[in-house]
Amino acid sequence: MPEIIQFTGTVLTGPDSEARGLWSINGRLTFRQPAKAPDRILAGWVLPGFVDAHCHIGLGVGGAVDAATAGDQARTDLMAGTLLVRDAGSPADTRWLQGGSDFPVLIRAGRHVARTRRYLRGFAEEVEPDGLVEAVRKQARDGDGWVKLVGDWIDRGAGDLAPSFPAAVVRDAVQAAHDEGARVTAHCFAEETLDDVLDAGIDCVEHATGLLPRHLPRFVEQRVPIVPTLINIATFPDIAAQADPKFPAYAAHMRALWERREERVLEAYEAGVRIYAGTDAGSVITHGRIADEILALHAAGLPIAAALDAACWSARTWLGAEGIAEGARADVVLCREDPRMVPDTVRDLAHVVLGGRLVR
Numbered sequence: 306m307p308e309i310i311q312f313t314g315t316v317l318t319g320p321d322s323e324a325r326g327l328w329s330i331n332g333r334l335t336f337r338q339p340a341k342a343p344d345r346i347l348a349g350w351v352l353p354g355f356v357d358a359h360c361h362i363g364l365g366v367g368g369a370v371d372a373a374t375a376g377d378q379a380r381t382d383l384m385a386g387t388l389l390v391r392d393a394g395s396p397a398d399t400r401w402l403q404g405g406s407d408f409p410v411l412i413r414a415g416r417h418v419a420r421t422r423r424y425l426r427g428f429a430e431e432v433e434p435d436g437l438v439e440a441v442r443k444q445a446r447d448g449d450g451w452v453k454l455v456g457d458w459i460d461r462g463a464g465d466l467a468p469s470f471p472a473a474v475v476r477d478a479v480q481a482a483h484d485e486g487a488r489v490t491a492h493c494f495a496e497e498t499l500d501d502v503l504d505a506g507i508d509c510v511e512h513a514t515g516l517l518p519r520h521l522p523r524f525v526e527q528r529v530p531i532v533p534t535l536i537n538i539a540t541f542p543d544i545a546a547q548a549d550p551k552f553p554a555y556a557a558h559m560r561a562l563w564e565r566r567e568e569r570v571l572e573a574y575e576a577g578v579r580i581y582a583g584t585d586a587g588s589v590i591t592h593g594r595i596a597d598e599i600l601a602l603h604a605a606g607l608p609i610a611a612a613l614d615a616a617c618w619s620a621r622t623w624l625g626a627e628g629i630a631e632g633a634r635a636d637v638v639l640c641r642e643d644p645r646m647v648p649d650t651v652r653d654l655a656h657v658v659l660g661g662r663l664v665r
């Protein structure tokens with residue numbers, strides 16, 4: 306028996322567009338009222354399921370976690386309304402989470418690719434510059450259309466952040482991924498790393514804390530989005546405090562990046578750079594915090610409609626997922642109030658529907 310769910314209340318088909326009268330029949334959305342009475346009626350403000358554009362499922366503080374833990378992580382995200390995850394690197398094989406109706410839709414990036422001993426232990430496939438192109442090619446084949454590069458990290462010899470790889474090698478690696486039909490995103494904290502990855506034709510940048518005015522027109526012209534992960538950047542002062550005794554210059558750099566984090570996101574938004582919401586859950590950041598990131602983007606100065614859009618309509622379009630449309634997969638969340646008027650309502654959703662199944 307196909308289940309029919311009727312959604313009463315306002316349907317937000319876009320940040321500024323509304324409709325009324327929506328049903329889920331057999332897991333698909335329709336605006337046409339079915340002849341049969343609904344099995345369930347759900348009330349609230351209906352939005353497409355949230356997108357966490359930077360999340361790590363299968364990753365914990367020590368590296369890969371077991372399957373049960375990975376499943377718990379994915380379910381925690383699901384219950385918070387994240388129905389689509391772009392995984393930004395995981396050492397665990399999480400393909401088993403895909404294709405069913407128990408977990409968020411998962412777009413995998415394979416393993417992070419980092420410079421040898423220049424990232425968190427146990428997270429990445431670590432290579433020297435002469436191995437980067439092959440490593441990226443392999444991850445491009447293993448993942449779901451994305452490759453994650455660790456673009457910079459502390460260089461302990463220099464005592465500060467520094468790009469992980471020479472610019473020319475990054476360019477070849479991005480080209481190799483593109484040849485394999487994959488897009489590349491890069492973890493970038495430092496200013497100069499952004500020049501290198503933009504030169505290389507990168508497809509997305511994570512964190513982008515080192516954003517300077519010279520970078521803005523390039524992000525716009527090259528149509529490169531930013532996933533700021535503000536709730537993770539909030540941990541920079543802790544990282545700096547730990548690093549202070551041995552690496553004072555690095556610590557000072559991290560603090561300076563932290564201090565300007567909000568104004569840089571706002572400058573990017575105002576310049577026309579596309580911004581998407583990502584929590585960076587998986588190691589230090591716990592899962593299920595997409596609402597916190599939406600609200601952090603709003604607190605940085607983005608209008609609430611734009612902060613919601615960063616996790617909703619535009620984010621789904623960017624990743625090739627359906628929104629709220631006739632025949633689309635019924636992946637929606639219901640807020641208790643209009644989230645454009647009462648932003649905090651995203652913290653406590655009324656309902657979560659995944660593939661037409663009520664999960665909350």
Ligand SMILES: [Zn+2]
Pocket residue numbers: 359360361393585
């Ligand atoms: Zn991350």
